[in-house]
């Protein structure tokens with residue numbers, strides 16, 4: 001773990017008499033990472049950030065000058081982006097869009113709405129006509145294919161609530177071509193078939209498959225396709241296995257047949273996890289260390305109500321211990337050395353586990369357990385108010401290792 005993070009945790013500790021419980025987001029790290037990502041991206045490819053991974057305002061602000069735009073999946077997310085910029089391009093997706101969401105998306109001039117069903121398309125045609133505003137859409141397609149990479153989460157290539165089944169494309173296009181439709185225009189297709197894919201080669205293959213399919217539909221239905229949105233899904237490893245190799249991905253993509261066949265079409269990516277996961281830290285102080293039969297448990301000021309990812313995915317979340325000096329009690333400080341310990345939270349449920357049987361060299365009550373890779377789908381997906389414990393503090397590292 002980075003020296004600055006340790007220093008910051010020590011400073012937090014010095015400044016408060018209460019146990020540490022905090023998220024640290026390294027904004028400068030995110031900006032450098034995204035600049036590096038952009039450097040290797042081929043022509044005609046564009047990077048959006050899916051804010052569902054972490055909609056923190058400071059992160060959106062940090063990314064604003066770098067990305068082409070943001071992907072949002074609700075009105076709440078749309079407002080968060082518009083709060084930061086009135087003009088940055090927005091892609092509005094997600095299943096089950098309500099009329100008021102579609103109306104607001106039209107009003108807020110989103111660049112593209114991702115259409116998730118035929119009913120949604122019909123509703124939008126009606127609403128756009130009533131509002132007399134023109135709106136561009138991408139049809140989100142659930143492909144009938146068995147060739148998608150196998151990952152922890154798949155949204156496509158099998159029955160799912162996401163997108164329009166490939167067999168229904170013809171029907172969707174004929175709805176768009178009906179006379180009734182005066183204001184909704186088809187600009188392309190959207191695919192987001194999986195999450196956390198680690199294999200650069202398979203990702204390129206998948207995108208090539210998307211491009212091939214779109215080119216086929218383009219010819220069959222005589223479409224003018226401006227955009228193919230290939231979604232997110234670039235993987236982050238939460239154990240020792242290698243994560244997604246972006247450089248390899250972009251280099252293979254640049255040489256791929258799909259890219260040569262793009263014509264004038266732009267290719268969009270809208271990752272979330274890969275952009276922010278590595279730049280968030282969840283820090284929680286050890287409140288108690290106790291034995292239950294032969295098992296040792298470390299109980300934290302915090303837990304899965306702040307970081308639900310390990311419980312949601314059933315994984316052990318990588319952490320590092322920051323040793324803190326303060327011990328103000330008149331009795332001996334509990335400690336374990338070269339032992340196994342299960343790291344749990346402060347909730348009244350056995351599901352509140354962040355790491356099962358971790359090997360630690362030394363862990364004491366009052367030390368800070370710092371969970372790395374907590375920048376994506378950690379705070380956001382957690383049940384913050386279960387049991388009513390106070391929320392964590394939030395700190396931000398900015399350029400020059402300043403923090404706020």
Ligand SMILES: Cc1ncc(COP(=O)(O)O)c(C=O)c1O
Nearest residue numbers: 050192195232233234271272273
């Ligand atoms: C439509 C859509 N796009 C992009 C993303 C971001 O995916 P990831 O964080 O895996 O890159 C998601 C995540 O669920 C999604 O549903």
